[in-house]
Amino acid sequence: MKKIGFLSFGHWADEQGSLSRTAQDTLLQSIDLAVAAEELGADGAYFRVHHFARQLASPFPLLAAVGARTSRIEIGTAVIDMRYENxxxxxxxxxxxxxxxxxxxxxxxxxxxxxxxxxGWRYFGYEPAEGETDADMARRHAEVFLNVIQGKGFARPNPQPMFPNPPGLLRPEPHSPGLRDRIWWGAASNATAEWAGKLGMNLQSSTLKDDENGKPFHVQQAEQIRLYRAAWAAAGHAHEPRVSVSRSIFALMDDRDRMYFGRGGKESDQIGFIQSTRSIFGRGYAAEPDQLIAELREDEGIAEADTLLLTVPNMLGVDYNTHVIEAILKHVAPALGWR
Structure with missing residues (x-):
């Protein structure tokens, strides 16, 4: 059994074919898609964060709005760039x-x-400390965040406050108990996946990973997940970890699906370089349901995960993306034993 949700990058563009022309379109349609996904029985509505781009960037107003409009579906991010965060x-x-x-x-x-x-994080007022890289700064910000949301007081109260204080040291409010166990780390390498396991974060693994041994993407991803779980077990955390993977998966149910995704071209992994690091980009899937089921059975990364996030083409609109999610939930997931 797997939890199945969607992941939206929240693109918008004022161009032909786009049903998301403005930032307002994207935000409001994101809320509507989360509501529709919940009605279908999907398990999660997740959103990507990119700064200085015509995409979703400020996640918490959106997450709060989705939370207020829904009652069951998980809401989340995949991922927030901690280089930019206080x-x-x-x-x-x-x-x-x-x-x-x-x-x-x-x-x-x-x-x-x-x-x-x-x-870009420099424009937000952040600089790596002496001897740090920007990646080091992101991990430092993450560790501070993890410590703070545990809810322990650390700030010395003013002896003459505007409002009465509770006894002891103070913490940022509002505090939400249990949130610490629902933080995920998006890992591109085996080493950062193991680091996340040691710190007790859940793992998010996308369709991009450092190419560490030349094996197919899904095999490397499965190896990464196993290393993460071993690090989690060695650290002795009390609860079970969760692992999500994301995929572009489209069941070709009608002529509209075939027009958008039936032309092929992404049936194999791709190799590229990101900031001089050799990276491997996982393949996408688009096929008739029977063929799709057979191909997905061979994906070792999905097999190792408990949560699957379906990347959606949000600019094609809420109705079409609801159809994309429904096709997977009804025509693919049951045959694979995911539902």
Whole structure:
């Protein structure tokens, strides 16, 4: 059995064929898609964060709005770039969004990916400390955030406050109990997956990974997940970890599907370089349901995960993306034993 949700990058563009022309379109349609996905029985609505781009960037207002409009579906990110984040302010935002959703927040964070501008985090007021890389800074921000959301007081109270204080040291408010166990780390390498396991974060693994041994993407991803789980077990955490993988998967059910995705071209892994690191990009899937089922049975990365996030082409609109999700839930997932 697997939890199945969607992952939206939240693109918008004022161009022919796009049903998401503005930022407002994308935000409101994201909420509507989460509502529709919940009605279908999907398990999660996840959103990507990119700064300086015509994509979703400020996640917490959106997450809070989705939380207020839904009642069951998990809501989350995949991922928030921690190079850009103030960990304490983020703790307040995350606590509020989690309370509004009544404990359904699944917050994916990470070092982030190459952005639209050079060192964009500098414009947000952040600089790596001496001897740090930007990746080191992201992990430092993440560790501060993890410590803060545990809910322990650390700030010395003013002896003459504007409002009465509870006894002891103070913490950022609002605090949401249990949120610490629902933080995920987006790992591109085996080493950062093991680091996440040691710190007790869940694991998000996407369709991009450092190419560490030349094997097919799905095999490397499965190996990464096993290393993560071993690190988690060695650290002795009390609860079970969760692991998600994301995929582009389209069941070709009608002529519209075949027009959009039936032409092929992404049936194999791709190799490229990101900031001089050799990377492997996992294949996409688009086929008639029977063929799709046979191909997905061979995907070792999906087999190792408990959660599958379906990347959706959000600019094609809410109705079409609801159809894409429904096709997988009804015509593919049951045959694979996922539902």
């Amino acid at each position: 960990p304490l302010y983020m703790a307040e935002d995350a606590g509020a969004a989690d309370l509004i959703s009544r404990g359904r927040l699944q917050l994916g964070i990470s070092r982030g990916s190459p952005e639209q501008v050079i060192d």
